[in-house]
Amino acid sequence: MIDIPKKVVLKLIRFYQRTLSLDHGYMSRIYSEGWCRFRPTCSEYTYCAIEKYGLIKGVFLGFWRVNRCNPWSKGGVDDVPTNKEKTKKFILYGFLTLLGYIIFMFLLALLLSKIFK
Secondary structure, three states, X not given: OOHHHHHHHHHHHHHHHHHOOOOOOHHHHOOOOOOOOEEOOHHHHXXXXXXXXXXXXXXXXXXXXXXXXXXXXXXXXXXXXXXXXXXXXXXXXXXXXHHHHHHHHHHHHHHHHHHOO
């Protein structure tokens, strides 16, 4: 019963990889060198993190990884952490980043509703 949401999310990640991903899907034929600056790709990293740590922790780890993917990042090999302290730190960073994005979007919506009232 508890594995059903986890399996659904894992299936959604695989669906994304087969259809929309520039590194795994149909678009990978056009850009054969790959688009992602990290190895494994962010979607594969999130998939492995969810398999290893469960849905909630895996999503936070994946969110932190996607957040680190930016033009100023060097990229490179970045596997799912096995060190317990590093994993806890990355899960916390992922949670705080997601929380920050939610607060930002809420404040932006509030501001826009005041402007266009």
